[in-house]
Amino acid sequence: MTKKATAFDKFVKKPSNAAVKEQFKQEKRKYKKERADYFDQKKKEARAKQPRDNSFTKGDTPAPAPILHVKKQSDDQMPLNKFIAHSGVAARREAADLVKSGVVKVNNVAITEPGHKVSVKDEIKVNGKKIFLAKNLVYILLNKPKDYITTTDDPQKRKTVLDLIGRATTERVYPVGRLDRNTSGVLLLTNDGELAQKLTHPKNEIKKVYSVTLDKPLEKNHFEQMLNGVKLEDGVATVDVLAHPDAKDRTVCGVEIHSGKNRIVRRLFEALGYDVKNLDRVIFAGLTKKNVERGKYRFLSEKEVRDLKHFGKGK
Numbered sequence: 001m002t003k004k005a006t007a008f009d010k011f012v013k014k015p016s017n018a019a020v021k022e023q024f025k026q027e028k029r030k031y032k033k034e035r036a037d038y039f040d041q042k043k044k045e046a047r048a049k050q051p052r053d054n055s056f057t058k059g060d061t062p063a064p065a066p067i068l069h070v071k072k073q074s075d076d077q078m079p080l081n082k083f084i085a086h087s088g089v090a091a092r093r094e095a096a097d098l099v100k101s102g103v104v105k106v107n108n109v110a111i112t113e114p115g116h117k118v119s120v121k122d123e124i125k126v127n128g129k130k131i132f133l134a135k136n137l138v139y140i141l142l143n144k145p146k147d148y149i150t151t152t153d154d155p156q157k158r159k160t161v162l163d164l165i166g167r168a169t170t171e172r173v174y175p176v177g178r179l180d181r182n183t184s185g186v187l188l189l190t191n192d193g194e195l196a197q198k199l200t201h202p203k204n205e206i207k208k209v210y211s212v213t214l215d216k217p218l219e220k221n222h223f224e225q226m227l228n229g230v231k232l233e234d235g236v237a238t239v240d241v242l243a244h245p246d247a248k249d250r251t252v253c254g255v256e257i258h259s260g261k262n263r264i265v266r267r268l269f270e271a272l273g274y275d276v277k278n279l280d281r282v283i284f285a286g287l288t289k290k291n292v293e294r295g296k297y298r299f300l301s302e303k304e305v306r307d308l309k310h311f312g313k314g315k
Helices: 007-012 017-049 080-086 092-100 161-165 193-200 220-228 264-271 302-309
Strands: 104-106 124-126 139-144 183-190 208-214 230-232 235-237 241-243 252-257 276-284 297-299
Touching: 080 092, 080 104, 080 124, 080 193, 092 193, 139 161, 139 302, 161 183, 183 193, 193 302, 208 264, 220 241, 230 264, 235 264, 252 264, 264 276
Parallel strands: 183 276
Antiparallel strands: 104 124, 139 183, 139 297, 208 252, 208 276, 230 235, 241 252
């Protein structure tokens, strides 16, 4: 009788760490190809819309090139929480909480509705301090070490990730999503509130890859349970991909997941009786910490920013 194949068999047969790395490389090449195809399609659509009649003679006026219509900033209206996010005070969801808490005033009137429409003509204050839209959008990739918290300010005076970027920018940036104090790895900081919301919204299914070190080998039945679903206090959760980089060492796992629930990776393993000794995020939304030492940072390239704006739904 033939032994029934399991999800566990798919991964444990991987002979070495190099094989798993090659799998990630292939996935990354696939993502790059999808992005390239997307931009090629956009270029084709743009060319198709452009006037092609070049038969004019001397004295004729050629057809005008397409014009991108951009509203003047002073005429723009946007939700209050979006304005706060674009000012670099907080991410858009946190900005909504600020508004609801009653600490935001528009033209000296307290507003508690996040969707209240405002423009740059309005005087907007948060906790009594006037805020302005950020003039320059900044995108910083940090390789976060342990013992730093992902917040812009801490009443307990603990070390924050902003301490690590120092004077990298005069703009006020904030972390996109969170890594808990004892988790290291890829962290994006920006003052682009719109992008931050996109990368943290559950519907976009942004992929994250973690390297996990456990206090004991992961048992076969628990391996399969991680893939099929683990019951947590806030519902059933699963991982998208689970692998052992080294088949001989089952205390180390590679985990790919798109859930944005708080401390989800740690909670999954803890629910099955494991203690996570080390948790490192190696990929976030296609960004890696390659060539960025622990505790160091770099600015994203224009291409990386462009790719992020079209990232989502598992890409």
